[in-house]
Every structure is written in structure tokens, then in C-alpha cells.
Amino acid sequence: MPAILDLGDMQGDLVAWRRDIHAHPETAFEETRTSDFVAQRLESFGLEVDRGLGGTGVVGTLKAGTSNAAIALRADMDALFIHEANEFSYRSTNDGKMHACGHDGHTTMLLGAARYLSQKPEFDGAVHFVFQPAEETGDEECGGNRMVREGLFDKFPVSAVFGMHNFPGLPLGHFAVRSGPMLASIDTFEFKVLSEHNHPATQYTSPDPIVIAGRIVEAFHGFKARGVNPAEPVVLSITQFQAGDPINDRQGVHITPDHAYVRGTVYTLNDAVRDLFDERLGAMAHGIAAANNATCEFQYQRGYPVLVNTSDEKQRAVAAAGAVVGGAAVDGDMQPIMGAEDFAFMLKGRPGCYILIGNGAGEGTCHVHNPNYDFNDEAIPFGVSYWVNLVQMSLPEQPGGGRQSSSS
Numbered sequence: 001m002p003a004i005l006d007l008g009d010m011q012g013d014l015v016a017w018r019r020d021i022h023a024h025p026e027t028a029f030e031e032t033r034t035s036d037f038v039a040q041r042l043e044s045f046g047l048e049v050d051r052g053l054g055g056t057g058v059v060g061t062l063k064a065g066t067s068n069a070a071i072a073l074r075a076d077m078d079a080l081f082i083h084e085a086n087e088f089s090y091r092s093t094n095d096g097k098m099h100a101c102g103h104d105g106h107t108t109m110l111l112g113a114a115r116y117l118s119q120k121p122e123f124d125g126a127v128h129f130v131f132q133p134a135e136e137t138g139d140e141e142c143g144g145n146r147m148v149r150e151g152l153f154d155k156f157p158v159s160a161v162f163g164m165h166n167f168p169g170l171p172l173g174h175f176a177v178r179s180g181p182m183l184a185s186i187d188t189f190e191f192k193v194l195s196e197h198n199h200p201a202t203q204y205t206s207p208d209p210i211v212i213a214g215r216i217v218e219a220f221h222g223f224k225a226r227g228v229n230p231a232e233p234v235v236l237s238i239t240q241f242q243a244g245d246p247i248n249d250r251q252g253v254h255i256t257p258d259h260a261y262v263r264g265t266v267y268t269l270n271d272a273v274r275d276l277f278d279e280r281l282g283a284m285a286h287g288i289a290a291a292n293n294a295t296c297e298f299q300y301q302r303g304y305p306v307l308v309n310t311s312d313e314k315q316r317a318v319a320a321a322g323a324v325v326g327g328a329a330v331d332g333d334m335q336p337i338m339g340a341e342d343f344a345f346m347l348k349g350r351p352g353c354y355i356l357i358g359n360g361a362g363e364g365t366c367h368v369h370n371p372n373y374d375f376n377d378e379a380i381p382f383g384v385s386y387w388v389n390l391v392q393m394s395l396p397e398q399p400g401g402g403r404q405s406s407s408s
């Protein structure tokens with residue numbers, strides 16, 4: 001019989017912690033209060049605490065028995081530059097910053113698992129509870145990559161690493177996951193077509209940067225449609241197109257601009273497809289600019305890689321979630337999502353699995369990164385129970401330990 005753990009008095013504490021973190025959001029690499037909050041609690045549970053990986057990162061280690069088996073569980077601590085629209089008592093006290101992605105909930109659920117397991121360490125080995133900064137940066141300088149680069153898995157050798165994210169629209173008490181690519185890579189590009197200012201009536205005497213940049217944009221979309229295997233999902237978006245002088249409004253209409261500036265993003269589910277875009281977009285931009293007598297500056301910036309779950313760890317995640325909510329509430333073959341996540345860097349270093357936990361569906365729910373979003377506190381017991389089951393399924397039982405199944 002699947003069952004949620006009885007958290008007893010802990011449940012009230014966890015809701016209070018979640019709301020405390022929510023009220024004090026901190027953005028990338030500035031999570032000092034949150035990092036202190038996490039470290040103090042881990043110490044109070046009796047864990048060994050390591051600080052400083054990735055700047056504000058915290059790793060709490062819980063050991064039991066004598067085995068060298070070890071896994072890592074990861075939560076993210078950072079908030080977003082969004083001004084909170086909610087009016088409840090625990091709304092953000094840092095104007096312009098907000099926990100609009102539920103990392104307050106992720107941090108709380110992992111703290112809950114650390115506290116529960118510290119009281120019932122029914123496993124033989126080590127669990128490393130990893131609290132990372134800066135999941136939201138979108139570039140290679142994100143917190144997950146920094147912790148890995150600074151030696152996370154050398155300092156804390158593990159056989160697997162696991163992550164979890166809430167998902168609005170997925171009902172409360174449900175989980176969703178898949179093997180293989182589950183979330184996309186994200187890369188960004190920018191280019192500038194350079195010419196000179198001109199009079200609109202004599203524009204034919206110098207390259208028109210707006211028209212040329214428009215051709216390049218069209219070529220990029222054409223390449224996505226005709227240059228890539230259609231079985232490979234790709235999202236290419238132009239997110240910025242700037243030219244002309246918006247300040248000098250009266251004059252602006254009589255002067256053509258000396259440059260046009262364009263930015264965009266590329267999401268894929270295959271690192272080889274990223275390589276293709278990295279290689280071809282610049283060549284197209286330079287070629288089209290040259291064919292029109294203009295010059296072009298182009299840059300392609302790699303962000304997060306494709307997030308790939310390994311099949312054994314995914315199966316274990318499905319079993320752990322099923323032990324909490326029953327198999328029918330676990331979608332083990334969800335469609336990939338074209339959003340990105342820096343946990344992908346940890347999965348490049350170790351086998352592992354990233355799972356989605358339902359934040360609730362129906363009226364009143366809104367998606368993450370929305371100023372009205374809030375993490376659903378009712379998801380906390382599901383998340384804590386999942387982590388505890390996953391630990392017990394991943395690590396051996398202590399000799400003669402007589403582990404009581406947490407799902408009995």
C-alpha cells in the first residue's frame with residue numbers, strides 16, 4: 001500500500017520554513033540568508049555541513065552504518081527578479097525579487113527529508129543533501145555547473161544524483177518523469193549588422209541594417225525548418241530586435257540607423273543539434289551580411305545542456321514516487337519539456353534522475369515565473385516522502401537493521 005509519511009509536528013515547521021524563505025527571496029549567488037538558514041537547520045539535525053561550493057552552496061552529509069554507498073539529492077535556493085503580485089502575509093519583503101519558481105518549496109522539502117532521515121537513518125551509507133545557488137541564470141556560470149566545476153563530486157563521491165521540481169498543472173499528489181532527454185538545452189545568440197547612418201532617400205548608397213538583419217532572422221527560421229531533421233525538436237526564438245533611435249523621435253524617422261541588433265534563443269533535445277546551430281547560425285549571419293555589403297558581429301553563447309535521465313535511476317525514481325502516491329499517479333513516460341534546468345550539469349557528471357512533482361491543477365493555479373505564482377505547501381509531504389523512499393531504495397539496508405518500510 002503506498003502511503004505518505006506521517007511527518008507529525010514536522011509538517012507545521014516545514015510550512016513555516018517555506019513561508020519564511022518565500023518572504024526573503026535572494027537571487028543568483030546572493031543567497032546568503034537562505035544559505036545560513038539551510039546550514040543552521042542541517043547542523044541542528046546533526047549533519048556534517050560543508051559551505052562555499054559555488055559561493056553560497058551548502059552540502060549536508062548524513063551517514064549511517066559502514067557502507068561506502070552514497071547518493072546526492074539536490075535542491076535549488078535562488079529566486080527571480082520578479083515583483084510579487086500576491087498579497088498574502090508571507091509575500092516577498094525584497095521588492096523586485098520573488099520565489100516565483102518554487103525553489104523555496106524545493107529547499108524546504110529537502111530540509112524535511114534531511115530532518116526525517118536524521119531521526120530514522122534506516123540505510124547503510126551516506127546521503128549528501130545539496131543546496132545549490134543560482135539555478136536561474138541560464139548560462140554556464142549557473143550554480144549547478146559551478147558546484148560541479150568546483151569539485152562537488154570529487155568531494156562527495158556518489159553513484160547517482162537526483163533532483164526534483166514542482167510543476168503547476170500537474171495535480172497535487174502526482175509525479176512525472178521520463179528516461180533520456182527530459183528538458184531542453186538552452187543557448188543564446190546575438191548579432192549586430194553594421195552600416196552607417198544615412199538619409200532615407202539615399203539609403204541605396206549604404207547597406208540597410210534593418211533589412212539585412214530581417215533577412216538573417218528569416219534565414220535562421222528557414223534553417224530550423226529545412227536544415228534540421230524534423231524528428232528533432234528545436235525552438236528558435238527572436239527575443240529582441242532593435243534598430244534606430246527611439247529617443248530622438250522627431251529626427252528618428254528621417255535618419256536610417258547605422259546598425260541593427262538582434263538576440264534570440266535556441267532550445268533543443270539533442271546536444272548534436274546544438275552543435276549544428278552553433279556552427280551554422282554565425283556562418284549564415286556573416287554570409288548574408290557580406291552578400292549585402294555590410295559587416296556583422298555574431299556570438300553564440302552556450303547555456304545549459306540537455307537534461308538526460310539515466311534509465312536505472314529513472315526506474316528507481318518511479319518506484320519511489322509510486323511508493324508514495326501509487327503507480328497510477330506517476331507518469332513514467334511524460335513528454336519532454338522544451339524548458340531548461342541547470343541540474344543537467346550534475347547529470348553530465350553522474351547518473352541520476354530529475355522528476356516533476358505536482359503543484360496542483362485547475363482554477364487559481366498559474367505557472368512558474370508568474371508574479372501570482374506560489375509553491376503549494378500541500379505538496380511538501382509528497383516531496384519529503386519521495387526523497388525518503390528514494391534514499392531507502394538507493395542505499396543498502398544496514399546489516400540486521402530491520403528497516404521498517406516507510407511505505408507500509
Ligand SMILES: [Zn+2]
Nearest residue numbers: 101136368369
Ligand atoms: Zn525557474
Ligand SMILES: [Zn+2]
Nearest residue numbers: 101102103165
Ligand atoms: Zn525552477
